[in-house]
Amino acid sequence: MKKKKKFLYLFCVTLVLISVFCMTAYAAPTGDVAGAIESTWKDASAQIKTVVNKVVFPAIDLILAVFFFAKLGMAYFDYRKHGMFEWTAPAILFACLIFTLTAPLYIWQILGM
Numbered sequence: 001m002k003k004k005k006k007f008l009y010l011f012c013v014t015l016v017l018i019s020v021f022c023m024t025a026y027a028a029p030t031g032d033v034a035g036a037i038e039s040t041w042k043d044a045s046a047q048i049k050t051v052v053n054k055v056v057f058p059a060i061d062l063i064l065a066v067f068f069f070a071k072l073g074m075a076y077f078d079y080r081k082h083g084m085f086e087w088t089a090p091a092i093l094f095a096c097l098i099f100t101l102t103a104p105l106y107i108w109q110i111l112g113m
Contacts, residue, residue, distance in 0.1 A: 045113055049108060049113060052104075053104045057100060057103060057104055060100050061097065061100050061101055064093060064096055064097040064100060065097060067093055068090060068093040068094055068097055071089050071090050071093055072090045075087070075089065075090055
């Protein structure tokens, strides 16, 4: 019974806090929600594009470059041990690295930004 009371109290406090901190958002005087979303997207798309080009793609490139050189080193040591060089994993990582290095040049035209 105490557990049930505690849960009910917590639920009521949560509802009160939600009702206190919520606010009504109006799209525009005409109620055009789609227009408000489109104008917000137009304002934010340039910032998103800049962040992706200057932060996200370089971070992905760095991670792929580290993985590529680590896998290349491991493949070399496997070659020294077994006498057979496995090209598949380094080739896939290299292709992904080339793809992400060149992606900022064409990805925005594909997405229509």
